[in-house]
Amino acid sequence: MTGTLAAPPKTKSQALRSYDVADFPALTGLEEEWRFTPLKRLRGLTGQVTAGATPQIGYTDLPAGVTVSTADKGDPRIGSVLVPFDRISALAYGGFAEAALVTVAAEAVLDRPAVVRITSDDAGTPSFGHTFIEVGRFAEATLVVEQTGSVTLADNVEVTVADGAKLTLVTVADWAPDAVQVQHLKVKLGRDAKVTHIQVSLGGDLVRQFTSVEYTGRGGEAELYGLYFADAGQHLEHRQLVDHSVPDCRSYVGYRGALQGEGAHTVWVGDVLIQVQATGTDTYEINRNLVLSDGARADSVPNLEIETGEVAGAGHASATGRFDDEQLFYLMARGIPEGEARKLVVRGFFAELINKIPVEELRDRLGDAIESRLQKVGA
Amino acid sequence: MSTLEIRDLQVSVKLPEGDLKPILAGVNLTVKAGETHAIMGPNGSGKSTLAYSIAGHPKYEITSGSVLLDGENVLSMSVDERARAGLFLAMQYPVEVPGVSVANFLRTAKTAIDGEAPKLRTWAGELKSAMERLHMDPAFAQRNVNEGFSGGEKKRHEIMQLELLQPKIAILDETDSGLDIDALRVVSEGVNRVRATGEAGLLLITHYTRILRYITPDFVHVFVGGRIVEEGGPELAEKLEAEGYERYLAGAGPAKA
Numbered sequence: 001m002t003g004t005l006a007a008p009p010k011t012k013s014q015a016l017r018s019y020d021v022a023d024f025p026a027l028t029g030l031e032e033e034w035r036f037t038p039l040k041r042l043r044g045l046t047g048q049v050t051a052g053a054t055p056q057i058g059y060t061d062l063p064a065g066v067t068v069s070t071a072d073k074g075d076p077r078i079g080s081v082l083v084p085f086d087r088i089s090a091l092a093y094g095g096f097a098e099a100a101l102v103t104v105a106a107e108a109v110l111d112r113p114a115v116v117r118i119t120s121d122d123a124g125t126p127s128f129g130h131t132f133i134e135v136g137r138f139a140e141a142t143l144v145v146e147q148t149g150s151v152t153l154a155d156n157v158e159v160t161v162a163d164g165a166k167l168t169l170v171t172v173a174d175w176a177p178d179a180v181q182v183q184h185l186k187v188k189l190g191r192d193a194k195v196t197h198i199q200v201s202l203g204g205d206l207v208r209q210f211t212s213v214e215y216t217g218r219g220g221e222a223e224l225y226g227l228y229f230a231d232a233g234q235h236l237e238h239r240q241l242v243d244h245s246v247p248d249c250r251s252y253v254g255y256r257g258a259l260q261g262e263g264a265h266t267v268w269v270g271d272v273l274i275q276v277q278a279t280g281t282d283t284y285e286i287n288r289n290l291v292l293s294d295g296a297r298a299d300s301v302p303n304l305e306i307e308t309g310e311v312a313g314a315g316h317a318s319a320t321g322r323f324d325d326e327q328l329f330y331l332m333a334r335g336i337p338e339g340e341a342r343k344l345v346v347r348g349f350f351a352e353l354i355n356k357i358p359v360e361e362l363r364d365r366l367g368d369a370i371e372s373r374l375q376k377v378g379a
Numbered sequence: 380m381s382t383l384e385i386r387d388l389q390v391s392v393k394l395p396e397g398d399l400k401p402i403l404a405g406v407n408l409t410v411k412a413g414e415t416h417a418i419m420g421p422n423g424s425g426k427s428t429l430a431y432s433i434a435g436h437p438k439y440e441i442t443s444g445s446v447l448l449d450g451e452n453v454l455s456m457s458v459d460e461r462a463r464a465g466l467f468l469a470m471q472y473p474v475e476v477p478g479v480s481v482a483n484f485l486r487t488a489k490t491a492i493d494g495e496a497p498k499l500r501t502w503a504g505e506l507k508s509a510m511e512r513l514h515m516d517p518a519f520a521q522r523n524v525n526e527g528f529s530g531g532e533k534k535r536h537e538i539m540q541l542e543l544l545q546p547k548i549a550i551l552d553e554t555d556s557g558l559d560i561d562a563l564r565v566v567s568e569g570v571n572r573v574r575a576t577g578e579a580g581l582l583l584i585t586h587y588t589r590i591l592r593y594i595t596p597d598f599v600h601v602f603v604g605g606r607i608v609e610e611g612g613p614e615l616a617e618k619l620e621a622e623g624y625e626r627y628l629a630g631a632g633p634a635k636a
Binding site: 329334336338340345352 | 434435436437457458459461462463467468470473474475476477478479483484487488491492523540544
């Protein structure tokens, strides 16, 4: 269960952190953190590139209590949650011109979800984005952030949930087929604060999303869910680092993916660290992958590093399997044609996660998107 | 009136290494609408292989013989085509389908079998009364197919499908196994309702005679070593109850399912 090896850095929490890209050595692909990522397909994001356009943030009709604005790098909030811990994150930090700022006022309880769209449309030039989301004390909000377009993008997302606040954050990466994105998202939780993050990845040529969680007070709770579907040639990579540095906090990580087609590749690496002082921690992480055709590959690596024995619970699981022929037989024996039976099973596989999304329109859209993916290969 | 004709059916199971292992050694059987047949035999005699090969499970390979439903060649049909042609298999071990609700599953199946979606106005009532007849809580409709169901709940769910989908020929594979006496009664009543319509032919596969106290078959076939070795009326079941299968087993073939 524990993965403590004697190699430096001793733990993930002690890794190098800096806002300056020059502090990070150039990537070779041999680094543990990058060994699954096809660096050649990052289209220049690994180099020393000059910034292109900053992605645009758009929204319509926000609920009361939410404001969307922009902030420049001088704003004291920017960089207060996330200090880049790898080269591309630092590159994005150095390169962005203006940050998108989403604020939920303290004690505001939103009467409906707030939806913002972050778009850009120039895959030829690398672009750098920065988003800062702050949820005030005791506020309760559902926020949907959709990213669309054709991009070569490195971006950082900082999320802070103040004491007693609850945030349901749905991020949807529905990129054009040629898009490349490397994203770092970090959530900082106050005392008794809760975040439920549902990360959806459908489009793009290469998408690599790193989500990390930091607790600053007791009673913090993080539920991280992920849903991804990789088609032929797509590389979708999801990494998490949940750093339990405070007692009596909870985390649950549940990612599910489907893969189909030659060269479809998904990577899930879930790191959970329970530091010596984080007694009473309750954590569980699970990744499941459904391989729908030959030629697809799912890498799945759970890492649980525990420095105290006084935990409420700690576990991990990973399962990657092919389509269950017995399920297919059962449905077909009731007259349901094979294509429809496959759709039912795959929709069922994702249903539990999709049902976490408190926005009906988005649930329906994702269900339809998954079905049209299946139809594409005539499954 | 429908007829299922099984002629000289020889079936092998596909082993993981790709080899074929013969199980059925030439089965002949005719089931007509309105008739109830019981196939009885010891474990490993090939009873379930008969059921699953007729339904089209990919694990089995037909090496010889034919299966006709009203003259149509069943063996050339895909699994779903067989069901739409009017065959139904109530499974011994119904499969869990996570994330798919019973209500969604049944509506999808009913639509596929009938060739059109059931009328919204009447479907909800039809589903509700089908569940009530099998003493199933209405909350079942929202549960995932067979997920977390007890053995008895799974079998009641199978018989509910039998009633809703109205097949021409239904094969019930050890529907009685693992049921307590109350569940056995509820399930048997469901089968008897289907029987009373006179429109379906029923093939009951069972190891025990217990279910035959609730459903009296018109014909009993003793199945040993991958073939039918004796046939008779309901009195044959009583004889088996008293004597067991021992006298058939001497010199029987090595078939195992």
